[in-house]
Amino acid sequence: MRKLTILFLSLSLPLLLRAQDNNKSATDTTDIGIKFYQGHSWQQVLTKAKVENKFIFLDCYTTWCGPCKEMEREVYPQKKVGDVFNAKFISVKLQMDSSKGDDRVVRASYPDARYIESHYGISAYPTLLFFAPDGRILDKTTGSRDADGMLSLAGIETDPKNNYYRLVEEYQNGKKMDMTEFRQLAWNGMRLGDTAQSQKLASNYIRSLTDAERYKKENIEFMSDFTKNSKDPAFAFFYRNADSIDKIENNDVYAQQLIQSIIYKEMVLPFLARIKNSVGEQVVWQKLADEIRNKYNQFYAERVVIGTKMSWAAKRKNYKEYSSYLVEYELKYGQKTGDNYDFILNNWAWSVFTNTDDSSQLNIALSWSGQAVLLNPGSNWIDTYANILYKLHRTQQALLWEEMAVKLAPGAKEFEETYKKMKSGQPTWPQN
DSSP, X not given: OOOOOOOOOOOOSOOOOOOOXXXXXXXXXXXXXXXXXXXXXXXXXXXXXXXXXXXXXXXXXXXXXXXXXXXXXXXXXXXXHHHHHHHHEEEEEEEOSOOTTOOHHHHHTHHHHHHHHHHTTOOSXXXXXXXXXXSOEEEEEESOOOHHHHHHHHHHHHOGGGOHHHHHHHHHTTOOOOHHHHXXXXXXXXXXXXXXXXXXXXXXXXXXXXXXXXXXXXXXXXXXXXXXXXXXXXXXHHHHSHHHHHHHHTXXXXXXXXXXXXXXXXXXXXXXXXXXXXXXXXXXXXHHHHHHHXXXXXXXXXXXXXXXXXXXXXXXXXXXXXXXXXXXXXXXXXXXXXXXXXXXXXXXXXXXXXXXXOHHHHHHHHHHHHXXXXXXXXXXXXXXXXXXXXXXTOHHHHHHHHHHHHHHSTXXXXXXXXXXXXXXXXXXXXXX
């Protein structure tokens, strides 16, 4: 399997945005498209927007991002886009990565780029940020847009009816909202980083639900998003009604995963920090299990401790031990049905394949992989199945399956290289 990877890159100093070293101080980069306000600090951008009573559009891009380049080439130069954005926005571009070819102006913007990245949670590109004239963030969206998509965004972001802060103020002044509006307002607050307000809105919403309303799928998912600790209003609901919630979500571990994540944060991490290496490992795990059992029950004591052992082994780079715990954990507590089950099975199988030579574990991984292929007979899943067969020394079968993966994905060099390695008897898994 070749996993799809989202690249994550990770103002204090002036936010100097891309400009030419020849001191061309013009604010535009195209004749008829969006005129980007360049070579100025973020504070200057905020001041200009406030003085001119304009919104701010900030394009966060990287030098390696194909969709970013496509928007720069195909969308921003269009007259209809420029007409709207130049009238309503101070438009700015900010390079989020660094490269050897960066000029002095871009290099000077690095600290401010890191601020924007961390403060607004930028992790995919392009990310498009929109701000009100007073500097408060209105929206954050990722991915490229065509010209019409940009015009649609401009309309949405400048419409007072969509202004999160205005809607919060109206709610605080007693405006009644239906359930959909209330949920959306809390979600928007969370997305925009207004954590305290969004959590308060969510708590009010959750407490207002009737017993029957709590079991609606949209409300379960809302409560899940806003249940971060054991004191949150929906925690007890997930803990006491896990099986019913799982059925509604078509995921037989939906509630249990949420409870486990909170136990891990509230009990496991402080426990590990407290005991460090002061006692033997076996005693450590038993002590942790006892604490969890005393507060919750035996099920979560066992589930959380096995999961912790798995994480502990991975942290110490003991991948064979990690694989052993992974198999134990997924057999006992892993998802068995539901959406994306083929993806989950394939990931388990690939993880075991890359981390162990143990034939019993590999055979379990092969069964997971086989189920994934039955559910979704695509090239990635078939490649995983072939690789596990190969590691189990079932070479002829492996070649047949890998050949199928190659045929299903013509031009996929990774599969072709794997096939060649299998034919020549070379390992297809990572070598230490």
